[in-house]
Amino acid sequence: MSAHDPADVDEIRLARAALGCLVEPGNRELYELVGEQGPVLALRRLVTGDLPAGSLCSAVEALLRGGDPRQLATDALIRTQRLGARIVIPEDEEWPAQLHDLQRITCSDPERRVNRDTLPPLCLWVRGQWPLAEAFDRSVAVVGARAATSYGTHVATELAYALGNCGWTITSGGGYGVDAAAHRGALTSGGITVAVLACGVDRPYPVSHTNLFERIAEHGLLVSEWPPGAAPFRHRFQIRNRVIAAVTRGTVMVEASARSSAKQILGRALLLDRPAMVMPGPVTSAMSGGCHEFLREHQQSRLVTGAAQVLDEVEEARGRAHHGGAGGWE
């Protein structure tokens, strides 16, 4: 992937950034178009309306309102650089190749667009010093309820601390509850932690996690599919979830209510053949209800009680990927 002329790569980066600004990530039509024609040509055709898939063009037209996509991308790039952030594209060395596995799980779900638009990101906005591929080589996602109990935050912190101590990167969504506990546990261990956000890397959401995000950017990585300034719309969390499941070796769910979106991340991990692990809790706790339901309904999901068991699962998955070349892992 490094056989590109630097000038070409700059052009590609601009085109991908423009596409990232114009279309919500995961879009199937756009991904196929980029795959066939490359990002530069895809952007041109999208802007000129030269496409059979009319809906995509009209959405882009509404967003651009006659503006220049090149200007849009340049603005985004300048803003990114001013933040000390960078735009990482599949043509870069540090691109996490395992994200390609997302091509496998798209399905035609007429009810829910989010199950159809699960394709790999076109580019990622990143804040932090670590090269992505390196940070995610040994990584585990720790996810769960925002309204976590003291039990859930305790267990998530302990787990992240222990995994961080063993040199594993803790990936989560930067949300309240289990997410924040996992990031904090990892930061305490001195390990790398990555927050995959559903808004721009310059927008701390939730706002009360501003300090946490600063510390994550300093010691780990903030990653987003959306350009700086993008707002954390509700649907974006669902789109974002697929990246958490795909970029890591495995996902652990610590606490989840019956309707938790953490279950969606774990479901994506199962579809991607990554270890989907669940920490049980008291049957009297509604916050463990989603965990137990998932364990009962999905035979392939694994009950885990501590870091050692999680390591067994993800080490094995990593070994499998390295030797068998499963999916996008090299």
Add this chain to the structure above:
Amino acid sequence: MTGGAEKTLERLLDGDEAPYDVEAYGDLRERAERTLLHTERVGARVIIPEDDEWPTRLDDLADTGNGESGQHVPPLCLWVCGVGSLAELLDRSVAVVGAREASTYGTHVAAELGDGLARPGWTVVSGGAYGIDAAAHRGALGAEGGATVAVLGSGIDQACPSSHANLFARIQERGLLVSEWPPAAKGMSFRFAHSRRLITAIACGTVMVEAAADSTGLRTLDHALRLGRPAMAVPGQVISPLSAGCHAVLREHTAVRLVTDAADVVSEVERWRSATRQPERAKMSASVVLP
């Protein structure tokens, strides 16, 4: 068991095969009569496989004869005490078992399960011990019309543990006390362990509520699995040592099902019941159709 109980007894008494010092037992017939009298006096009865109320499910124990103790065979008779027919009580039954040194979480869950199972008419089977056992019995007794069966590791007239004397008295009013040992037999730890395999064999399925990681209680679920019965475990906090055994068994045996409430348990046990009933029904309808 070839030759029936009477012939077997004769052979045992005739010397060559006698595994016991027959002399020391004195006149066996007189001894048996005395035991029966004692049984009547404590308000109990002896039931045998020839009786209608004998739980035929116990026959499955014959198929697990390779157990490490070599003692996995059906009992020859049972002492029972209380109301109702044992077979009827056990037709729809679930064993709820677990640690004696249970946590408040464990006893709460066991009592809720006992109540939730007894309410829709499931008999709650347990061992009458401290902790999970007692909580399950009490939960069932607390439900309106709830029935419960305690399989004891001592003679039926021996309240063991003694602080459960009142509990056992109440169980007799709403169900049965069951023992493989005659009245006056003392509660011994080996008898207690032995009675656990009977619990899994007479109930449709077995739920483990709490168990320490290295607990012998885990063998109970293993036994249920070997009998081909639903084996279930209740999860808990991963930081609780008393849930460690449940989590270990859920991780190691994919056949063990995670359950969180009575509804989960009933669905597991109903599935087993309908799966095991089907062939019988098929056989019956086939014989009706044939001329």
